[in-house]
Amino acid sequence: MRQSEYIELEDKFGANNYKPLDVIIEKGEGVWVWDVDGKKYMDCLSAYSAVNQGHCHPKIKQAMLEQAEKLTLTSRAFRNDQLGPFYEELCTLTGSHKVLPMNSGAEAVETAIKAVRKWGYLVKGVPEDRAEIIVCADNFHGRTITIVGFSTDPTARKGFGPFTPGFKVIPFGDYKALENAITPDTVGFLVEPIQGEAGVIIPPEGYFKKVRGICTANNVTLILDEIQTGLGRTGKLLAEEHEGIEADLTLIGKALSGGFYPVSAVLSNSEVLGVLKPGEHGSTFGGNPLACAVARAALKVLTEEKLIDNSMNVGAKFLSGLKEIKNAKIKEVRGRGLLLAVEFKSNAGGARSYCEKLKEQGLLCKETHGNIIRFAPPLVITSEQVDWALDRIKPILSR
Numbered sequence: 001m002r003q004s005e006y007i008e009l010e011d012k013f014g015a016n017n018y019k020p021l022d023v024i025i026e027k028g029e030g031v032w033v034w035d036v037d038g039k040k041y042m043d044c045l046s047a048y049s050a051v052n053q054g055h056c057h058p059k060i061k062q063a064m065l066e067q068a069e070k071l072t073l074t075s076r077a078f079r080n081d082q083l084g085p086f087y088e089e090l091c092t093l094t095g096s097h098k099v100l101p102m103n104s105g106a107e108a109v110e111t112a113i114k115a116v117r118k119w120g121y122l123v124k125g126v127p128e129d130r131a132e133i134i135v136c137a138d139n140f141h142g143r144t145i146t147i148v149g150f151s152t153d154p155t156a157r158k159g160f161g162p163f164t165p166g167f168k169v170i171p172f173g174d175y176k177a178l179e180n181a182i183t184p185d186t187v188g189f190l191v192e193p194i195q196g197e198a199g200v201i202i203p204p205e206g207y208f209k210k211v212r213g214i215c216t217a218n219n220v221t222l223i224l225d226e227i228q229t230g231l232g233r234t235g236k237l238l239a240e241e242h243e244g245i246e247a248d249l250t251l252i253g254k255a256l257s258g259g260f261y262p263v264s265a266v267l268s269n270s271e272v273l274g275v276l277k278p279g280e281h282g283s284t285f286g287g288n289p290l291a292c293a294v295a296r297a298a299l300k301v302l303t304e305e306k307l308i309d310n311s312m313n314v315g316a317k318f319l320s321g322l323k324e325i326k327n328a329k330i331k332e333v334r335g336r337g338l339l340l341a342v343e344f345k346s347n348a349g350g351a352r353s354y355c356e357k358l359k360e361q362g363l364l365c366k367e368t369h370g371n372i373i374r375f376a377p378p379l380v381i382t383s384e385q386v387d388w389a390l391d392r393i394k395p396i397l398s399r
């Protein structure tokens with residue numbers, strides 16, 4: 001089939017809730033993907049940071065194939081031989097006490113909301129049905145009704161109400177706003193360490209140290225959504241390490257499976273996840289042996305191959321390369337590790353056409369919010385491959 005025929009099929013039979021670049025990918029390996037005509041591209045999006053370990057990593061693939069031969073799903077009605085070791089390895093790696101495994105990122109967010117509400121009633125002593133969670137403007141935490149209900153993006157919300165009550169929105173990066181928003185009914189502050197979908201928005205230095213102090217002083221749980229920033233993306237295992245703080249709940253997903261399978265998790269101390277009792281929460285596929293085996297391999301690859309250090313090192317090089325671009329239409333270049341962005345001025349005509357041109361040059365990236373391009377290649381990218389990318393990006397973004 002020709003590329004145009006694949007596009008026609010998608011557009012005719014599929015819901016049109018995405019506006020993808022018109023490239024039909026059929027194969028991937030490391031940082032590279034190939035389209036159905038055999039054209040090769042460097043992937044500088046990594047499925048929104050879900051393929052940090054690179055496409056079709058051989059060790060993760062091997063673990064998936066071996067587990068698929070043996071056992072895939074038991075449900076949590078029974079135990080399985082992958083779940084316990086997965087818990088232990090994840091807790092050891094992240095310094096957590098307890099794990100609650102789910103599938104998608106949005107489910108991890110929903111799970112955290114349920115857990116901190118229950119914690120609020122049982123431990124903090126908030127009167128029933130009064131729990132409040134504070135979130136930030138321009139957040140992205142997923143697509144369920146509850147989550148889009150506290151989004152400030154009109155496209156994400158419009159037409160989907162009525163929404164779940166119990167959320168309060170404050171500006172991102174403003175710790176005084178957090179201090180002022182907290183009431184005796186506040187049970188949690190849900191926030192991204194760096195706002196990825198909003199366009200790689202990095203908060204002011206020291207913000208999270210202040211936030212951590214305010215949450216502790218007011219007995220409010222700090223819930224960090226590290227679904228995009230976690231697992232090496234920003235040059236640390238978790239982005240919270242840049243500020244030397246620890247969240248009470250940490251949400252991970254995306255790269256937890258290296259892109260093979262939807263796996264997410266809520267990580268916490270015993271006090272918060274300890275409030276959930278049998279029957280109060282669950283998921284048929286959450287914690288299944290195939291997911292656990294894949295996630296164990298994905299985590300092992302991350303540490304064994306030193307992908308976190310690589311993210312830090314080649315990320316710094318990628319960022320300084322982007323900063324060399326001279327174009328009056330560029331407003332700002334920013335990033336941490338391999339989560340990078342170029343923001344164009346609002347009158348510059350948008351970022352989409354740059355992404356289309358880069359696609360022609362064999363480099364795939366995606367605009368966000370119209371005028372921002374995010375560059376987030378797999379963490380296996382080498383220094384030479386960064387040069388290759390910059391050789392394509394620089395001339396196009398200079399125009």
Ligand SMILES: *Cc1c(COP(=O)(O)O)cnc(C)c1O
Pocket residue numbers: 048103104105106107109140141142143192196197225226227228229253254
């Ligand atoms: C992608 C993402 C989610 C949602 O994950 P899904 O697997 O798409 O449900 C939540 N939070 C952040 C920060 C994300 O980047």
